[in-house]
Amino acid sequence: MTSWPTLLFIVGYHLLLFITVPLYLMDKTPALGLLVLSGVLVFITGLGITAGYHRLMSHKAYKTNRAVEAVLLFFASMAIEGSALRWCHDHRLHHAHVDTDRDPYSINKGFWYAHILWMFSKSRAIDLTLVSDLNRSPLVRFQHRYYLFCFLGTNLLTYGIVGWIFNDWYGAFVWATLARVFSLHHLTWFINSLAHTWGSQSYSREHSAVDSYILCLLTFGEGYHNYHHTFPTDFRNGIRWYHFDPTKWLIWTLAKFKLAWGLKRVDDVRITRQLMQDHCKVLLEKLQRSYHGQKDQLEGKVKEIHESVVLRLTSLQDLITESKKTAREDMRNLAEEMKEAKKALKEEWRKWKVIVRQIEKEKEHATVA
Ligand SMILES: [Zn+2]
Ligand SMILES: [Zn+2]
Numbered sequence: 001m002t003s004w005p006t007l008l009f010i011v012g013y014h015l016l017l018f019i020t021v022p023l024y025l026m027d028k029t030p031a032l033g034l035l036v037l038s039g040v041l042v043f044i045t046g047l048g049i050t051a052g053y054h055r056l057m058s059h060k061a062y063k064t065n066r067a068v069e070a071v072l073l074f075f076a077s078m079a080i081e082g083s084a085l086r087w088c089h090d091h092r093l094h095h096a097h098v099d100t101d102r103d104p105y106s107i108n109k110g111f112w113y114a115h116i117l118w119m120f121s122k123s124r125a126i127d128l129t130l131v132s133d134l135n136r137s138p139l140v141r142f143q144h145r146y147y148l149f150c151f152l153g154t155n156l157l158t159y160g161i162v163g164w165i166f167n168d169w170y171g172a173f174v175w176a177t178l179a180r181v182f183s184l185h186h187l188t189w190f191i192n193s194l195a196h197t198w199g200s201q202s203y204s205r206e207h208s209a210v211d212s213y214i215l216c217l218l219t220f221g222e223g224y225h226n227y228h229h230t231f232p233t234d235f236r237n238g239i240r241w242y243h244f245d246p247t248k249w250l251i252w253t254l255a256k257f258k259l260a261w262g263l264k265r266v267d268d269v270r271i272t273r274q275l276m277q278d279h280c281k282v283l284l285e286k287l288q289r290s291y292h293g294q295k296d297q298l299e300g301k302v303k304e305i306h307e308s309v310v311l312r313l314t315s316l317q318d319l320i321t322e323s324k325k326t327a328r329e330d331m332r333n334l335a336e337e338m339k340e341a342k343k344a345l346k347e348e349w350r351k352w353k354v355i356v357r358q359i360e361k362e363k364e365h366a367t368v369a
Contacts, residue, residue: 001120001121002029002120002121002122003119003120003121003122003123006119006120007120010116010119010185010333013178013182013288014182015362016178017174017179017182017314020170020173020174020178020278023173023175023318024171025100026275027266028171029321030168030171030175031166031168031171033165034162034166034168034171034172034175034254035175035178036161037162037176038087038163038175038176038179038180041078041158041176041180042161042184042187043074043220045075045078045079045180045184046079046184046187046188046193046219046220047072047073047075047220047246047247047250048073048074048076048077048078048079048363049076049079049081049087049188050073050220050222050247051072051219051247051251052069052073052075052076052080052084052151053072053084053087053088053091053231054078054091054222054247055247055251056072057084057093057134057140057234058087058088058092058095059232059233059236060133060233060264061134061233061235061251061263061264062235062254062255062260062262062263062264063260063261064253064254064259064260064261065263066139066216067259068259068260069137069139069255070139071106071141071294073150074154074359075154075255076336077143077147077151077153077154078154078155078158079148079152079181079184079185079188080151080155080181080185081185081188082147083140083143083147083150084134084140084143085126085131085134085135085141085143086123086126086144086208088131088134089126089127089130090104090105090123092130093130093259093287094192095232096231098207098208099207099208100191104118104123104365105192105226106199107192107193107196107208108208111197112193113192114193114196115189115190115192115193115194118192120338121123123204126325128197133368143228145223147336150303155177158176158177158297159173159176159177160170162176168257170283172200178212181202182205187218188219189221190215190218190219190226191215191223194212194215195209195210195212195215195219195223195225196208196209196210196225198210198212198215199207199211199212199215199223199225199226200212200226201226201278202226202227202275202278203226203227203230203231203271203274203275203278204226204230204274204278205231205278205281207230207338208358209225209226209228209230210222210225210226210227211223211226211227212225213244213279216237216238216245217244220245220246220247221222221238221243221244221245221247221248222235222247223237224237224238224239224245225237225353227239228321230274231266231270231274231360233262233264233266233272234264234265234266235248235265236248237266237310239266239271239285251263267317267320269314269316269317269320270317273310273313273314273317274308276304276306276309276313277310279356280302280303283300283356283359284299284303286359287299287302287359287362289291292362298355298362300351301355302355302359304350304351305348305352307343308348308351309348309349309352312341312344312345312348313345313346315341316338316339316341316342319334319337322334322336323335323338325345333336345358
């Protein structure tokens, strides 16, 4: 069953954009300020989706107050990506059933299906048990019930302000409305299509999500999608300080001003354990494909060292958890234990690095031969 309103809206505004842009350019050159402001609006409405719909509402990665929630809903409404209740419902289904038939935008149905075509099928009814937490928010309920008013109101208001600033009503429609919505839509849709196709799978190969630095630049940090699908409740998608993730920086800044709290962060030990687990699988697969003479022996060694590293990581993680509950005066003994645990981990890690290098070298010999 086709969802005609969505199909007509999306096809309609694409056609309108492709007609109005050349007509506008034949008539005049857009003011630089108008183009810059349109770009800024793409960024702000994008953050409304990523920090609002995605990390706050779909994943509960942090908490905030009603005022911030209202601001995020305002800009997310302007993005015209459906109500928060609908968006988060579909996104939670995507995470719970990724790459299966129950995933609303499964990449297994093709790149273009995941990018845009899935929206043209009649959307399934919202299962309120999946979003009961969100349904308790009066703001979310209001936005869902009066969605037409919300998306039209926010866009008309912005159009009016931009048109008035530049005294260019046609330009405000073409650049700050049509081109802005077009850009943000495709950038958001890239997360469902490109971020499940093009990139690396460092954390897990259990799902199709990938990490791509280039995509991060285009999607306000959402391009670290392999990490995100592996640890969906982390408020960060790019976990290193230098990873381009403006959504994470916004949430962090809000927290500094006490406007966000309860930021969920997966600890480094758990992340390393996951990375190792996946790396171990890759190594064993490589070994299976190689022609190494003592394959079984080497496989046993890899498993043994891997288990040993994981054991030490787990002990370190337990000590870190314990230290959070320990009073300051009792910390001395625990600090000593943590020091020992780190030393033991370092030793096993060194052995792991040696065997990784060895297998990678063996694989090269096998490939050349
Ligand atoms: Zn995904
Ligand atoms: Zn997600």
